[in-house]
Amino acid sequence: MPALLFLAQTLRIAIPYLFAAAGGVVTERAGLIGLTLEGYMLGGAFAAALGSYYGHSAWFGVFAGVLGGVLLGLVYGVSAIRFRADQVVVGIAINLLAIGLTRFFLRLAFGSSSNSPRVPGFGGEQSGTGLAALAANPMIWLGIIAIPAVGWMLYRTPFGLRVRAVGEHPAAATSVGISVSRVRYAAAILSGALAGLGGVYLVLDQHQFTDQMTAGRGFIALAATIFGRWDPSRVGLACLLFAAAEALQIQLQGAQLVPSQFVEMIPYLLTIVALAGVVGRAVAPASLGKVSE
Amino acid sequence: MTMTSPELSQNPKDTAGAGRTISRATASAHLREALLPSLIALLVAAIVGDILIVVFGQSPGAVYRLLIEGTWGNSYGFGQVLYKATTLTFTGLAIAFALRAGLFNIGAESQLAAGGFMAAIVGLVLPAGLPWIVMLPIYLAAAAFGGGIVGWIAGELKARFGAHEVITTIMLNFIVLALLSYLTSAHLKVPETLHTVEIHSGALPRLSDFIPAFHGSAANLVMVIAILACVAAWWYLFRTRRGFELRAVGLQPEAAEYGGVRPGVVWTRAMTISGAIAGLGGLNFVLGYKHYYEEGFAGGAGFLGIAVALVGGTHPLGVALAALLFATISQGGLAVNALVPKQFVEVLQAVVIIAVAVSVPEVRRILRAQRRTE
Numbered sequence: 115m116p117a118l119l120f121l122a123q124t125l126r127i128a129i130p131y132l133f134a135a136a137g138g139v140v141t142e143r144a145g146l147i148g149l150t151l152e153g154y155m156l157g158g159a160f161a162a163a164l165g166s167y168y169g170h171s172a173w174f175g176v177f178a179g180v181l182g183g184v185l186l187g188l189v190y191g192v193s194a195i196r197f198r199a200d201q202v203v204v205g206i207a208i209n210l211l212a213i214g215l216t217r218f219f220l221r222l223a224f225g226s227s228s229n230s231p232r233v234p235g236f237g238g239e240q241s242g243t244g245l246a247a248l249a250a251n252p253m254i255w256l257g258i259i260a261i262p263a264v265g266w267m268l269y270r271t272p273f274g275l276r277v278r279a280v281g282e283h284p285a286a287a288t289s290v291g292i293s294v295s296r297v298r299y300a301a302a303i304l305s306g307a308l309a310g311l312g313g314v315y316l317v318l319d320q321h322q323f324t325d326q327m328t329a330g331r332g333f334i335a336l337a338a339t340i341f342g343r344w345d346p347s348r349v350g351l352a353c354l355l356f357a358a359a360e361a362l363q364i365q366l367q368g369a370q371l372v373p374s375q376f377v378e379m380i381p382y383l384l385t386i387v388a389l390a391g392v393v394g395r396a397v398a399p400a401s402l403g404k405v406s407e
Numbered sequence: 408m409t410m411t412s413p414e415l416s417q418n419p420k421d422t423a424g425a426g427r428t429i430s431r432a433t434a435s436a437h438l439r440e441a442l443l444p445s446l447i448a449l450l451v452a453a454i455v456g457d458i459l460i461v462v463f464g465q466s467p468g469a470v471y472r473l474l475i476e477g478t479w480g481n482s483y484g485f486g487q488v489l490y491k492a493t494t495l496t497f498t499g500l501a502i503a504f505a506l507r508a509g510l511f512n513i514g515a516e517s518q519l520a521a522g523g524f525m526a527a528i529v530g531l532v533l534p535a536g537l538p539w540i541v542m543l544p545i546y547l548a549a550a551a552f553g554g555g556i557v558g559w560i561a562g563e564l565k566a567r568f569g570a571h572e573v574i575t576t577i578m579l580n581f582i583v584l585a586l587l588s589y590l591t592s593a594h595l596k597v598p599e600t601l602h603t604v605e606i607h608s609g610a611l612p613r614l615s616d617f618i619p620a621f622h623g624s625a626a627n628l629v630m631v632i633a634i635l636a637c638v639a640a641w642w643y644l645f646r647t648r649r650g651f652e653l654r655a656v657g658l659q660p661e662a663a664e665y666g667g668v669r670p671g672v673v674w675t676r677a678m679t680i681s682g683a684i685a686g687l688g689g690l691n692f693v694l695g696y697k698h699y700y701e702e703g704f705a706g707g708a709g710f711l712g713i714a715v716a717l718v719g720g721t722h723p724l725g726v727a728l729a730a731l732l733f734a735t736i737s738q739g740g741l742a743v744n745a746l747v748p749k750q751f752v753e754v755l756q757a758v759v760i761i762a763v764a765v766s767v768p769e770v771r772r773i774l775r776a777q778r779r780t781e
Contacts, residue, residue, distance in 0.1 A: 147573075149573075149577075189761070193761055193764060193765050197764075197765040197766075197768065197769055198768045198769075199761070199764035199765045199767070199768065200764050200767075202511050202513070202573050203713065203717060203760060203761075203763075203764040204760075204761055204764045204765075206513065206710060206713055206760070207714075207757045207760035207761045207764065208757070208761070210710060210753065210756060210757035210760065211754065211757035211758070211761070213753060213757075214750055214751070214752075214753030214754035214755075214756070214757050215754055217748065217750035217753065218459065218748050218750045218751050218753075218754055221748035221750065222462065222463060222748070227748070227750075330581065333577060333581065336574075336577075337578065340574060373589050373593060375585040375586065375588050375589035375592075376585070376589065378581070378585045379581065379582045379585050379586070382578035382579075382581045382582050383578075383582060385574070385578050386564065386570065386575055386578050386579075386582075389564070389568070389570035389571065389574060389575060390564055390567075390568040390570050391568050391569075391570075398571075
C-alpha cells in the first residue's frame, strides 16, 4: 500500500516540524523572533537522551527534553527581554550554544563525540514504519495536537489574547495593564518546551542522540511559521506540505527524477516567495524583533 | 519590523569621521562604550570556560596555558591561527559592512562557499601555466562575483519587496549550499571525495615558502588580501560619499531619505558588497590552501563572523583583531583536546556572542545615565 506508506512517512517527518513550528508561532506572535527553534530542538533532544538513559524511561526523557528546551528559552528570554539584547544576534548564538553544549556534554556523559548509547523509546524495541506503529507512539499524538492546541490558546484564551496584543501593539497592551515582559517570558518558555518536544521525538524515535541530529529542522519550522503567515492552521499545513515533499523524494529515490538537493530547497524557496509577496504578502506581527522600552 | 537595534550599527568612529569637531572627552566616552562590552564578554566567557573545565575535572590554569602554547606559542599553531583569522576577517568584515547600513547579513556562510566555488570553477576553466599576476585579478573577480550575487539577491528582495534580509539570507544559505552540493556531487567532484579537481594555475604561495618554521600550517598570502580588504572597507565607509550615505541609511533610513538618499539603492549596494567580501574569503581555502573547492569548507565561519563583527565593534580594524581572537579560540580548542573536549571552545564562542549582545545596550544605558548625572 504505497499510499498509506507515503502518509505514514509524511507524518513521521512532519511531527518534529509541527512541534517546533507550534513553538515558532507562539514566540513570533509575542514579538520574539524564532531563530532559536533549532537550538531548542537540539537542546531538547540531548536532554531527552540524558533523561531517558539515566531515568530508564521514555517518559522521563520527555520530561527532561521539555526542561532542556525551556532552559534555552529562558536564556533567550532573559537576554532579549531583561537585557534588551538584539534578538537576531542572541538567536544565532543560542543555536551555536546548543551545538557546543550538546557536544561537550556528549563527551562528558557518554564519552563519545558522535552519539549516545541506545536509550529507551516508545513502542518497544521494534520501531515500525506503518501507521499502526505510529499510532502506538504517544509523541505522534502530542505532535498532531500541538498546532491545534496553540491555535486554541491564541484565539480562545485570555493568555492568547495577551500574546497577540503584546506582539502587535506592546504599548497598547501596557496601557491596559498587561505586563509585556511577563507575557514574552511565558512565550519564550512555552516555545522552548514545544520545540524541545520536537527534539524529544527524534531521540525517542531513533533511540539515540546523534551530534547535530536536528539538521536544520528548526529552520524548516521557522520557514513554515513564516510561509504559514503566523496563522496556526496555515502553519500546520505548511509543515505537512514540506514533509510530504520530503516523503515523496524518499519514495522516488530510485527513479532519480529530481536531485534530492532540489527537494531540500523547497521550504526555503517557498518562504522567500511568500516574503516577497508574489502570492499575497506575508506580514509579520508588528512588534516582531523590536525592543520594548 | 526592524530587527537590528541601532546600537549595533552605531559606532563612535561614525561621528568622529563625519564631524571631526567632537571633543576629546566625548571621544573617549564613545571609545569606552565600544570597548567595554567586548571586555565584559571575554570576562564572562573566561568564567564559563573555567566552570566547564572544572566540570570536566581539569585545572583551568593548565588548560589555558596549553591553549596559549598551542596557538601563539609555536609557529605551526600560530600559522593555523593566521589561516583561520583570514577567513574570519572576510566574513566578519562582510557582516560589519552590512551592519553599518543597518542590515543583518546572516548569509556569509553561503556567500563564502559560493565565492570559493566560483574561484574553483575559474581555476578549472582557465588554461594551466598562466602567471599568478594575470590570474589573481580574475580569481578576485570570480570570488567576489560568487558571494556578491547571493548578497545582491537578498538586497534586491529587501529593496523591492521589503522581504527581511535576516530571513532571506538564512533561507538563501540553505538554497545556495544545496545548489553547490548538487553541482559538485553531480558534475564536478573527484569520485569518492567531496571536492573538485585542483585548479590549474594561479595558486598563491604559503607562508612556509618564505618562513620554513610555518611548515605544515595553512597560512598563506590571501592574508594580505584580507588586510587590504579591511583598509578598502574602512576607506569606503569613512572617506567616501557613498560610505557616508550607507552609514546614514544604517542610522536612520527615513532621515537619510529626507536628505536625498534612496535607502533601497543603498541596501542593495551594501548587501552586494557585503556578499562580495564574504565571497573573497573563499580564496583562502581555494587559492591559498587546498587548491580545490570542497563541500563544507566554510565550516561555520559565516556564523562566527557575526561574533567577529560584533566584538570588533563593526569597525574594520576591530574586525581584524576580533578575527585573530576567535581564530585563537578555535585553534586553541584543538590544542587542549587532550585535557578537555575541544567542543568547549564552541560553547565559549556562543557565550561571547550572547554576552556582547547583552552588554552593548546595558553598558550604553549605564554610561549615559552616568554622563547625565555628571
